[in-house]
Amino acid sequence: MKDETKCLRAGYTPKNGEPKVMPIVQSTTFRFDTVEDVAAVFDDPTLAYIYSRFANPTVDAVEKKIAALEGGVAAMCTSSGQAASMMSILTICKAGDSFVATSKIYGGTINLFAVTLKRFGIECIFVDPDIDEKEAVKYFKPNTRAVFGETLANPALAVLDIEKWARIAHSQGLPLIVDNTFPTPILCKPFEFGADIVVHSTTKYMDGHAVQGGGVIVDSGNFDWTNGKFPEFTEADESYHGIVYTRDYGKLAYILKARMQLMRDFGCYPSAHSAFLLNMGLETLAVRMERYCDNALKVAKFFESHEMVESVSYPALKGDRYHELAKKYLAKGSSGVISIDIKGGRANASKFINSLKMANNEVHVADICTCVLHPASETHRQLTDEQLVAAGINPATVRVSIGLENIDDILDDFKNALDSIK
Numbered sequence: 001m002k003d004e005t006k007c008l009r010a011g012y013t014p015k016n017g018e019p020k021v022m023p024i025v026q027s028t029t030f031r032f033d034t035v036e037d038v039a040a041v042f043d044d045p046t047l048a049y050i051y052s053r054f055a056n057p058t059v060d061a062v063e064k065k066i067a068a069l070e071g072g073v074a075a076m077c078t079s080s081g082q083a084a085s086m087m088s089i090l091t092i093c094k095a096g097d098s099f100v101a102t103s104k105i106y107g108g109t110i111n112l113f114a115v116t117l118k119r120f121g122i123e124c125i126f127v128d129p130d131i132d133e134k135e136a137v138k139y140f141k142p143n144t145r146a147v148f149g150e151t152l153a154n155p156a157l158a159v160l161d162i163e164k165w166a167r168i169a170h171s172q173g174l175p176l177i178v179d180n181t182f183p184t185p186i187l188c189k190p191f192e193f194g195a196d197i198v199v200h201s202t203t204k205y206m207d208g209h210a211v212q213g214g215g216v217i218v219d220s221g222n223f224d225w226t227n228g229k230f231p232e233f234t235e236a237d238e239s240y241h242g243i244v245y246t247r248d249y250g251k252l253a254y255i256l257k258a259r260m261q262l263m264r265d266f267g268c269y270p271s272a273h274s275a276f277l278l279n280m281g282l283e284t285l286a287v288r289m290e291r292y293c294d295n296a297l298k299v300a301k302f303f304e305s306h307e308m309v310e311s312v313s314y315p316a317l318k319g320d321r322y323h324e325l326a327k328k329y330l331a332k333g334s335s336g337v338i339s340i341d342i343k344g345g346r347a348n349a350s351k352f353i354n355s356l357k358m359a360n361n362e363v364h365v366a367d368i369c370t371c372v373l374h375p376a377s378e379t380h381r382q383l384t385d386e387q388l389v390a391a392g393i394n395p396a397t398v399r400v401s402i403g404l405e406n407i408d409d410i411l412d413d414f415k416n417a418l419d420s421i422k
């Protein structure tokens with residue numbers, strides 16, 4: 001099946017007389033005839049559902065759909081993108097370990113890695129994503145266990161050279177984890193370029209309608225956990241009846257370890273109703289992504305031509321510093337997100353946003369409706385102008401997320417607001 005078809009048909013296939021639409025299985029638990037039946041599922045949790053803290057039929061259908069879209073062997077949904085990023089690392093790292101993350105990643109992920117995981121005794125080593133391969137390997141230590149990057153960074157809009165980072169990670173015997181939230185599998189499939197694990201905030205384009213938060217971890221099944229660096233994968237898990245993940249589950253070792261250890265213990269699993277809503281978003285993902293990209297390219301070109309716009313970041317634009325990488329990794333388009341610096345600094349950036357009549361001013365991105373955000377006054381308001389610049393954020397930066405309204409209405413709104421600050 002091609003992507004458009006998978007969006008509609010993967011994950012759930014009704015049998016004769018069954019509901020056409022994937023049902024919401026709103027049940028925390030499942031009934032069995034005998035004690036032995038339940039015991040069998042405890043021995044092999046892939047046999048049946050037992051409890052919706054870590055597996056549920058509605059969520060499972062969505063997991064299968066996303067795994068099919070990414071080209072992975074299996075997926076596990078989480079209650080937020082943050083939970084997916086956290087669990088993608090905690091499945092591999094314990095106290096005393098370190099991992100490498102590229103420095104241009106989502107701000108919430110930076111805080112999770114630099115502050116919260118540090119409190120767990122796990123060190124994150126941040127490295128410039130554009131670094132030379134030979135330089136990069138110098139950052140790895142004997143206790144380094146994974147590499148993490150973001151395909152299209154929020155909000156820097158830097159494109160990750162996935163093949164380069166896969167080579168770096170694999171030369172160290174480590175897996176590459178990629179946050180593929182902005183492109184979605186419609187615009188980029190990181191597994192095709194050597195990534196081993198993919199995470200998403202499904203809150204963004206996958207849901208698309210701003211109705212429920214969520215995340216997902218997808219396993220390519222390609223990484224060799226038996227290379228000697230990952231004893232928790234190759235030795236008996238005493239917390240789970242002596243299961244040996246690589247021996248008993250082969251290509252599913254990582255994703256089953258994530259579910260059976262971490263989801264069992266943390267329980268940050270989405271509800272069936274959330275999964276149902278996410279599925280509706282996924283059904284139209286392929287058509288929506290195409291239109292977001294078309295609209296955003298037109299808006300990016302208009303921004304380039306307007307005298308009140310100092311600079312435009314949008315990798316699909318010729319001349320963008322990531323255009324060459326975008327041609328390789330984001331050949332179908334670079335999503336609906338554009339970053340612009342307004343002439344006249346912080347004050348004019350606020351005035352521009354306040355002058356918009358249609359675009360929503362909100363803390364969100366990758367929505368079906370056009371929206372804008374001023375990082376300096378909103379998400380990063382605790383920082384001084386000097387600190388903002390150090391963090392790579394210009395006080396005049398506005399992050400724009402182009403929606404599916406008619407392109408003429410979108411352009412009119414931006415043109416009127418920019419003209420008003422001349």
Ligand SMILES: *Cc1c(COP(=O)(O)O)cnc(C)c1O
Nearest residue numbers: 080081082106154181201203214
């Ligand atoms: C929003 C976002 C996250 C966090 O996702 P939540 O669903 O808000 O927890 C992670 N990565 C990227 C790239 C994001 O844009």
